[in-house]
Amino acid sequence: MAEPAPTRPAVQHLVVRYAKRGKMRFASHRDVARAFERGVRRAGLPIAYSAGFTPHPKISYAGGAPTGVASEAEYLSLALTARQDETQVCQRLDAALPDGIDVIDVTENAVDGRPSAGSGASPSGAFGHLEASQWRVVLPGVGLAAAQRAVAGFLTLGEAPVERLTDKGVRRLDARAAVVEMDVVQMGPTAADPDGGQRAAVTGYEDCAILRMVVLHTAPAVRPEDVLTALREQAGIVPSSPPMTTRLAQGPRARLAGEALLTGEKGS
Amino acid sequence: MPVESVYSALEPLLPRVRKPIQYVGGEVGSVIKDWDSADVRWALCYPDAYEVGLPNQGVQILYEVLNERAGVLAERTYTVWPDLEALMRENGVPQFTLEAHRPVGAFDVLGVSFATEMAYTNLLTVLDLAGIPLYSSGRTLDHPLVIAGGHAAFNPEPVADFLDVVVLGDGEQAVLAITDLIRDWKQAGQPDGRDGLLLRLSAIAYVPRFYDVAYHSDGKISKVVPNRPGVPSTVSKCTVMDLDAWPYPRQPIVPVAETVHERYSVEIFRGCTRGCRFCQAGMITRPVRERSITTIGSMVATGVKASGFDEVGLLSLSSADHSEINEIAVDLADCYEGTNVGLSLPSTRVDAFNVTLADELSRNGRRSGLTFAPEGGSERLRKVINKMVTEEDLLRTVTTAYASGWRQVKLYFMCGLPTETDADVLAIAQLARRVIAAGREASGRRDIRCTVSIGGFVPKPHTPFQWAAQCPPEVVDTRLRALGGALRADRGYGKAIGYRYHDGQPGLIEGLLSRGDRRVGGVILAAWRDGARFDGWSEHFSFERWQRCAETALVGEPVDLAWYTTRERDYSEVLPWDHLDAGLDRDWLWQDWQDSIAPEGAAEVEDCRWTPCYECGVCPAMGTEIQVGPTGERLDGRRLLPVVGGR
Numbered sequence: 001m002a003e004p005a006p007t008r009p010a011v012q013h014l015v016v017r018y019a020k021r022g023k024m025r026f027a028s029h030r031d032v033a034r035a036f037e038r039g040v041r042r043a044g045l046p047i048a049y050s051a052g053f054t055p056h057p058k059i060s061y062a063g064g065a066p067t068g069v070a071s072e073a074e075y076l077s078l079a080l081t082a083r084q085d086e087t088q089v090c091q092r093l094d095a096a097l098p099d100g101i102d103v104i105d106v107t108e109n110a111v112d113g114r115p116s117a118g119s120g121a122s123p124s125g126a127f128g129h130l131e132a133s134q135w136r137v138v139l140p141g142v143g144l145a146a147a148q149r150a151v152a153g154f155l156t157l158g159e160a161p162v163e164r165l166t167d168k169g170v171r172r173l174d175a176r177a178a179v180v181e182m183d184v185v186q187m188g189p190t191a192a193d194p195d196g197g198q199r200a201a202v203t204g205y206e207d208c209a210i211l212r213m214v215v216l217h218t219a220p221a222v223r224p225e226d227v228l229t230a231l232r233e234q235a236g237i238v239p240s241s242p243p244m245t246t247r248l249a250q251g252p253r254a255r256l257a258g259e260a261l262l263t264g265e266k267g268s
Numbered sequence: 269m270p271v272e273s274v275y276s277a278l279e280p281l282l283p284r285v286r287k288p289i290q291y292v293g294g295e296v297g298s299v300i301k302d303w304d305s306a307d308v309r310w311a312l313c314y315p316d317a318y319e320v321g322l323p324n325q326g327v328q329i330l331y332e333v334l335n336e337r338a339g340v341l342a343e344r345t346y347t348v349w350p351d352l353e354a355l356m357r358e359n360g361v362p363q364f365t366l367e368a369h370r371p372v373g374a375f376d377v378l379g380v381s382f383a384t385e386m387a388y389t390n391l392l393t394v395l396d397l398a399g400i401p402l403y404s405s406g407r408t409l410d411h412p413l414v415i416a417g418g419h420a421a422f423n424p425e426p427v428a429d430f431l432d433v434v435v436l437g438d439g440e441q442a443v444l445a446i447t448d449l450i451r452d453w454k455q456a457g458q459p460d461g462r463d464g465l466l467l468r469l470s471a472i473a474y475v476p477r478f479y480d481v482a483y484h485s486d487g488k489i490s491k492v493v494p495n496r497p498g499v500p501s502t503v504s505k506c507t508v509m510d511l512d513a514w515p516y517p518r519q520p521i522v523p524v525a526e527t528v529h530e531r532y533s534v535e536i537f538r539g540c541t542r543g544c545r546f547c548q549a550g551m552i553t554r555p556v557r558e559r560s561i562t563t564i565g566s567m568v569a570t571g572v573k574a575s576g577f578d579e580v581g582l583l584s585l586s587s588a589d590h591s592e593i594n595e596i597a598v599d600l601a602d603c604y605e606g607t608n609v610g611l612s613l614p615s616t617r618v619d620a621f622n623v624t625l626a627d628e629l630s631r632n633g634r635r636s637g638l639t640f641a642p643e644g645g646s647e648r649l650r651k652v653i654n655k656m657v658t659e660e661d662l663l664r665t666v667t668t669a670y671a672s673g674w675r676q677v678k679l680y681f682m683c684g685l686p687t688e689t690d691a692d693v694l695a696i697a698q699l700a701r702r703v704i705a706a707g708r709e710a711s712g713r714r715d716i717r718c719t720v721s722i723g724g725f726v727p728k729p730h731t732p733f734q735w736a737a738q739c740p741p742e743v744v745d746t747r748l749r750a751l752g753g754a755l756r757a758d759r760g761y762g763k764a765i766g767y768r769y770h771d772g773q774p775g776l777i778e779g780l781l782s783r784g785d786r787r788v789g790g791v792i793l794a795a796w797r798d799g800a801r802f803d804g805w806s807e808h809f810s811f812e813r814w815q816r817c818a819e820t821a822l823v824g825e826p827v828d829l830a831w832y833t834t835r836e837r838d839y840s841e842v843l844p845w846d847h848l849d850a851g852l853d854r855d856w857l858w859q860d861w862q863d864s865i866a867p868e869g870a871a872e873v874e875d876c877r878w879t880p881c882y883e884c885g886v887c888p889a890m891g892t893e894i895q896v897g898p899t900g901e902r903l904d905g906r907r908l909l910p911v912v913g914g915r
Contacts, residue, residue, distance in 0.1 A: 023275075023292035024524070026282055031289050031524045038522055038576030042296070049608055057608075068283045096576065098294050098524055242283040 010048040010058060010079035013109040014089060015126055018074050024100030025070035032064060035101050036076065042096035045089060048079040062127040062250070066223055071247035073133070077109060077126040130217065132180060134249040134256045135224045137211040141240025147184045147209030150235035155182060160230040164223075171220060175230040178222035180257050182213035207240075212248075214256045271303050274361055275369040281355040290318035290525045291352065293366030297521040297575065298344075299335045300367045306341035307454065308447045310334055311365050311375040311412065313345045315382070315390035316804065321346040322521065323529035325583070326381045326418060329516040330439050340447055343367040343375075344521075347390040348397070350801055350808075356397060363397035372398035376450055378412040379443070380431075382420035385781035386774070386804035388427050391416075392796040395430065402793065404432050404477055409462055415446065415473070422505075422552050423729040423845040426781050426788035428476035432466060435473045436848060437505030437552070438538070440514045445472050467498060474503040474848060481786055481844075487826035489785060489842040504849045505552070507892050511538060511559040515567050522575045531579035531612070532571040534564055536596065540585035541884075541894070542617075543873040545654045545864050546643070546682065548728035549585055552850045554886040556877060557895045561592045561599070565903040568600060572609060579610045587613045588622045589877075591897035597628045599903035605631060618642055618657040623668040637676035638669050644688075645681060645696035651870040652687050654860075659699065663706050666718075670707035676717045677703065682725040683747050684739025684772070687865055693747040696720060697754035704764045719766035720755065722748065724775035728782050729845045730852055732860035737836040738779045741772030748772070773811035777803065779833040780818065785844035788832065790821040851892075853885030 020027060027035070037057050040047045049055035058079035065071040078089075086106040094103035109126050139147065154160065160176035215222055224245045231237040249256055282288035303309070312331055314321030321327065327344065334342035343365035348356065356362070363372040372378055378398065380391055395402055400411050407414075416424055417435040424434045435442045446469060453465045460467070466475045478499045482490045494501055508514055520532055537558040540550035559567075568580050582596065590596065593613075600611055611629040613622075618640045626638055642657050644650040650657055666677050681696055700720050707716045724744040727733045748769045755767050780788060794817035795803075802808040818829040837843065839858055846854070863871040876882055877896055887893050 023294050024289075026288040026292050027524050028287075028289065030526065034526070034530075035524050037578075038296075040576070041578065042573070042576035055608055068288065096296075098296050100294055101524075241280040 007049050007051045007055065008046075008081040010081060012080045012083045013126065014078045014080065014084070014086060014106050015109045016076050016078060016089075016093070016106050017104045018076070018097075019102045019104055020065055020069075020071045020074055020100065021102060022070075022100045024098060025065075026068055027101070028067045029061065029064040032074075032101060033059070033061060035097055039093055039096040039101075040078065043089075043092040045078070045084065045093065046080050046082040048081045060126060062130055063217065063221065065245075065247045066225070068242075069224070069245045069247065072104070073247050073250045075127055075130065075250065129252050130250045132214055132216045132251070132253045132256050133247050134212065134214050136185075136246045136248055137213070137224050137228065138244040139209045139211065139228075139237065139239045140243070141207050142209040142237055143207065144184065144209055146235075146237065147211065150231045150237045151182050151184055151211065153235055154179075154227075154231060157230075157234070160227075160234065162226050162229040162233070164226055164229070173220060173222055173226055175222055175226040178216045178218045179227060180214040180216060180253060182211060182227070185210045185212050214253070216253060271370050271374045273369040274364045274371055277359060277361045278356075278364065278369060281352065281359060281361065284355060285352045286349065287525060290346075291348065291366070293369070295322075295366075295521045295523055297519045298367055299331075299342075301335065301341040303341065303368075303370070305339070307339050308341075308377070308450050309375045310340070310342040310377045310379050310443070310447075311345050311370075311372045312342055313347075313372075313378060313380045313394055315347050315380055315387040315394055317349060317802070318346045318523075318525060319527045322523045322525075322527045323531075323533070324381060324383065325517070325533055325535060326383075326439060328520055329514075330379065330381075330443050331521070332516045332518060333440050333514070334443055334447065337444070337447070339451070343370065345372055345378075345394065347387075347393055347802070353393060353397065353801075362399055363394055373400060373412065375412045376454075377446070378414050380414065380416045380418075382416055382418040382424075384804055385420045385426070385778055386809075387420075388781055388792050389796040389800040389803055391427060391430060392793065393801060403429055405429070407432070407462065409458060413450070413462075413465070417442075419549060419552065420782075422548070422848060422850060423782065423784075424474070424476065424848075425481075425786050425844040426784040426792060428786050429789045431476060433469050433473045433475055434503075435506065436503060436850070438508040439506070440508050440516070442472065442506045467496075470499045472506075475499070476786075479847065485826065487831060489844060491842060492844075492847045502847045502849045504890065505851060507555075507890050508538070509557065509892060509895070511535070511557050512563040515559075515563050518567070518570055518574070520571055520575045520577070522577070529581070530577065531581045532568070532575050532577040533581040533583045534567045534571065535559065535583045536564055536587055536590050536593075537584045537896075540589070541876045542586055542589070543654050543860075543875065543882075544643070545652070545732040545860060546685065546725060546728070547585075548731050551731050551852060551884075553585070554851065554884065555892050555894045556589075558590055558897055560897065560899050560901065561596050561903060562899070562901045564596055565599065565603075569603075578608055579612060580604075582611065582613050586617055588617055588619060588625055589875075592899065592901075593625060594628075595898075595902060597625045601628050601631050603903065614639070618662050618665050620665045620668045623665060623672060623674075626669075626674075627672050637678055638674050639678040639680065640665065641680035642699075643680065643682050644685060644692065645694070645699060646692045648869070649685055649688055649692045651872065652864050653682075653685055654864065654870070654873050656872055659702070662699070663702060666703050667706045667710040670716055671710040673711075675715065676719065677707070678719045678721055679703070681720065681722040683722050683751075683769075684725040684744045684775070686733060686736045688739070688747075690747055690750060693751050694754050696722070696751055697757075700755060700765050701758060701761050704761050714764075717764055717766060719768060720751075721768045722751070723770035724772045726775050726779045726782055729843070730850045730857075732857050732864060734783070734843065734857065735837040735839075735841075735861055738776065738833045739772075740834050741776050744772030744775065771806075774803070774806070774809050776829070776833050777809075777811065777814045780814075780829060783844070784832050787822065787825055787827065791818045794821040849889065851884075851886035851889040853883065853889070856882075856884050 048058040060077045062075040090106040157176045159174045162175045164171045314324045345365045413432045415433040416431045449468045480495045484490045539553040539556040643655045703718045727736045
């Protein structure tokens with residue numbers, strides 16, 4: 001009987017912020033996880049492995065943006081068996097990943113990163129401050145005024161029950177309860193955009209209404225698409241082609257709520 | 269002429285389909301070359317879903333071989349699922365490549381790799397979405413050359429009318445020779461148009477249009493002859509003789525989407541001379557040519573580092589037969605010990621040595637299941653197919669496996685083999701019970717398992733069984749049901765024995781497509797027009813559709829579905845692939861077929877690597893020879909180990 005391979009303890013936990021851009025927005029959580037497992041090996045990082053007969057690399061993921069949704073603010077945590085320089089890890093890991101899964105920055109986890117922490121990062125410890133997300137949704141073919149009316153109407157609602165078809169059946173959610181704030185951003189054709197170059201889908205650029213919203217991470221999770229379902233049902237907002245959704249930031253509710261309008265003006 | 273990406277038209281469709289990631293490309297290892305700096309451009313197609321097609325070794329090898337050359341560009345394309353196909357038709361989006369989302373119709377060549385005949389309808393989907401006329405005869409200088417290869421291409425006759433060129437055998441050198449001919453012809457100003465190019469290509473490959481097929485009134489073929497001067501009467505396969513000179517893939521394409529094989533695969537040798545009479549792969553890929561232990565070692569080292577895969581597959585038709593497999597296994601296991609890189613060997617031979625190897629390769633601890641393929645349930649039947657394994661061999665092998673910690677053994681069988689009776693198939697149940705009993709004794713545990721996996725046998729061209737009558741699906745299904753009952757009958761073993769089987773009906777259509785002639789092309793087209801897609805997937809396959817389309821498409825012909833499948837052929841019949849030469853002596857094949865069904869019991873054929881040549885004909889006909897080691901070399905772990913950062 002073969003013994004499981006001995007595991008080396010983790011001595012450092014790094015929190016990686018990464019983006020899912022362009023064509024890679026079509027990657028699912030599992031696709032992204034596979035890409036990181038391979039990327040970590042290609043980059044030659046001393047990743048820690050779980051014990052047992054089928055050892056897995058110790059990578060913990062904060063809830064990922066849905067398939068088809070881009071993001072500038074995804075998070076994961078790496079457990080390493082030898083201390084590494086964060087900047088080095090950032091560069092090597094980014095170079096080892098497919099274009100579009102881009103590492104933005106790497107920081108040592110203040111909670112779990114102490115060398116004495118030892119046995120692994122708990123997701124709640126590493127990502128506990130990720131209470132809410134700020135989203136940007138580009139709605140092709142939707143006029144500014146119509147969007148503003150719809151948003152104003154939505155914000156006055158006490159609740160907005162919607163249904164979403166999942167693999168496991170129909171899920172019922174209250175889209176309104178999770179929305180901390182939402183507004184319509186006016187955006188000209190020259191506005192800077194992290195998704196620049198990937199705007200091919202958005203025809204009639206001037207006819208795009210752009211929403212920004214801060215949505216709490218509730219259970220079950222309310223996605224921007226659930227909010228759009230409510231806008232369609234309540235106010236008849238129907239984009240002419242699929243909306244382009246991007247997660248711009250994750251963090252404490254209080255910080256994101258204050259930031260939304262500001263980043264809107266800067267064009268992020 | 270600039271070629272525009274179709275991505276802007278495709279992108280809005282992607283949120284509306286399942287698993288959109290499979291359509292966007294961008295994989296590590298993929299290559300985007302400048303369109304205008306290439307003078308010969310290939311679109312390489314594996315005509316199945318991305319998840320099946322991406323790991324295909326043939327496509328990955330040719331992709332690299334072509335892209336390494338200056339002035340040559342190769343991109344990949346796969347069959348899109350019906351959900352995207354419908355949206356592409358609705359929105360006028362053509363078949364595209366994954367690298368730069370270029371329209372397939374703009375390429376010089378569409379190269380299609382057929383591992384299985386069940387992908388023929390998918391070829392038509394690809395051609396149609398690409399805007400390429402389905403029939404070769406309808407194509408002009410504006411259309412890509414449609415070239416097929418792969419094992420199924422050894423009888424391309426059912427799809428002959430849809431193909432321009434067929435390459436038999438190994439593709440590495442053939443694609444480069446074809447590339448040169450295309451470049452020369454283009455630079456010369458495309459003399460004599462498309463046919464001028466095809467005529468040049470007919471010297472090195474099969475051009476179906478240049479051959480006419482005549483039939484007897486009873487439906488049998490009377491002759492297949494070239495219809496213009498300068499075209500050879502038979503076409504020979506290509507053989508790469510030095511695998512060390514072609515160490516591909518070096519930079520495997522690493523998918524972001526989930527695929528059926530998630531590993532770096534190295535072909536450790538090509539060809540097989542075990543002589544299993546049912547095995548087309550073993551017959552058409554002769555002679556055995558080994559890759560040396562040192563080339564294998566350096567390919568694994570670079571491939572693992574470049575890909576980040578954590579599993580290495582040592583591939584071949586019978587991997588334990590490599591002359592230095594023990595050294596390869598031990599040295600690689602040494603090199604990768606403690607790195608969480610797993611090594612695997614598709615083990616098909618029933619041999620205790622295979623267990624030793626598997627133990628070695630799984631040192632890191634993963635010891636889930638071992639697979640063996642006795643193929644036939646009784647010893648008599650195993651003699652018929654020349655897969656000589658005694659029951660004692662099998663029990664000794666599985667005992668070794670269970671005793672060394674393996675919990676699960678999978679046994680592969682076929683149903684419907686020539687001369688098979690109900691008793692031969694029921695013998696599998698007895699065998700499985702003995703396997704469990706031996707395993708429980710050897711391991712001292714009751715939680716061991718044995719899974720019996722069985723499917724219908726389909727006779728294939730270029731094998732001794734090419735003349736055989738295929739067993740009707742009703743008979744296959746009856747025997748499979750009876751076996752299922754017998755396996756469940758004994759409660760003491762019920763839970764320890766798993767049973768997986770494939771219904772007989774898809775096999776009958778595979779039989780039609782495998783041994784069919786050009787008249788079957790009409791059936792394929794009719795089935796595709798009727799909606800046949802992804803016929804290799806049980807959830808998409810419709811037997812009723814194929815049956816109906818065979819009836820309508822063959823109306824007025826003296827042949828039908830049964831004629832192509834369940835009918836035994838005789839020596840004198842011209843087979844549709846007789847003009848395509850895999851090097852095998854037809855008389856040797858016939859004698860081997862007769863030996864297998866001899867009333868006094870089948871005669872055995874030994875492996876010519878260790879016994880004298882039995883004159884199958886391949887080496888003299890193709891000017892080739894067996895190439896096996898040992899080389900006496902060993903792998904140096906310090907040079908192989910991937911560099912691990914952070915020291």
